[in-house]
Amino acid sequence: MKNVVRLFSISAVVSCSLIANAQVLLDSSFEIQAQLQNNPYWQQPSGAKWGAGWNNWGWSSWQAIQSGGAWTGGAIARTEEFATGWKWAHSGDVLGIIKDRQTMSQTFTASEDSTGTLNWFDANRSSWRGDTWFGRPNDYSVTLTDSFGNVQLIGNYTSQVFLGLESNSWANIGDDRFSLAGKQGWFSRTGNTVNLVGGVSYTLSFNSLSPYIYDNAGNITGVDDRTTLLDDIQMSVTPVPEPATMTALAFGLAAIARRRKNA
Numbered sequence: 001m002k003n004v005v006r007l008f009s010i011s012a013v014v015s016c017s018l019i020a021n022a023q024v025l026l027d028s029s030f031e032i033q034a035q036l037q038n039n040p041y042w043q044q045p046s047g048a049k050w051g052a053g054w055n056n057w058g059w060s061s062w063q064a065i066q067s068g069g070a071w072t073g074g075a076i077a078r079t080e081e082f083a084t085g086w087k088w089a090h091s092g093d094v095l096g097i098i099k100d101r102q103t104m105s106q107t108f109t110a111s112e113d114s115t116g117t118l119n120w121f122d123a124n125r126s127s128w129r130g131d132t133w134f135g136r137p138n139d140y141s142v143t144l145t146d147s148f149g150n151v152q153l154i155g156n157y158t159s160q161v162f163l164g165l166e167s168n169s170w171a172n173i174g175d176d177r178f179s180l181a182g183k184q185g186w187f188s189r190t191g192n193t194v195n196l197v198g199g200v201s202y203t204l205s206f207n208s209l210s211p212y213i214y215d216n217a218g219n220i221t222g223v224d225d226r227t228t229l230l231d232d233i234q235m236s237v238t239p240v241p242e243p244a245t246m247t248a249l250a251f252g253l254a255a256i257a258r259r260r261k262n263a
């Protein structure tokens, strides 16, 4: 019995160091960025703050990320009935945006050796002219670059209009832009696990890869109008057990085994 108790206590020590599941990113839902830039809103009867401004439709809350916050690059908007294609934020009132060839990034320092798993939500804004306008699927990559320039690929993704591009256009009877499911729908994403070294600085980047537009001579003349909306970007980290911890565990188990043998 004493050995069982001892084994449990050793396991508890190791488990505590492994299960810690800290979040390392700031402003994961973009709400703080909206406060930072005094992002305009209309207070709704429900208490929600919606994007405010233009001709009662509200697209002026779509604004570039401003310096001084956790994020760099890209843009944000409040839940709107126009500019972001009738899309509501996944949580809170504000969502992140990468468009064309924009990159949105955040830098953090790993507190200890650990593995990280990124979770977030994406969606496209719908286009009420269907495939002839800006709602087309958008490719983007997610990368983690350390201060030495080493890049870990979290993954390559393609964002799409929730419930389908054409079902969200005026060619579709029952246009899903106006359905609650269409407004509230997002896609859940989980990236490849990354390795973090304690004390090292990392930059997480969402890189929009909308296709270039070429002229007949092959020159780039622009970028196709495509957009990925983002929200609730969170990285969970799990510490990697230090060699000393594993050694202690090995010694503990060996001691128990010896006692059992001698008993």
Ligand SMILES: [Ca+2]
Pocket (backbone or CB within 6 Å): 028, 029, 030, 031, 089, 090, 091, 092, 093, 094, 095, 231, 232
């Ligand atoms: Ca949000």
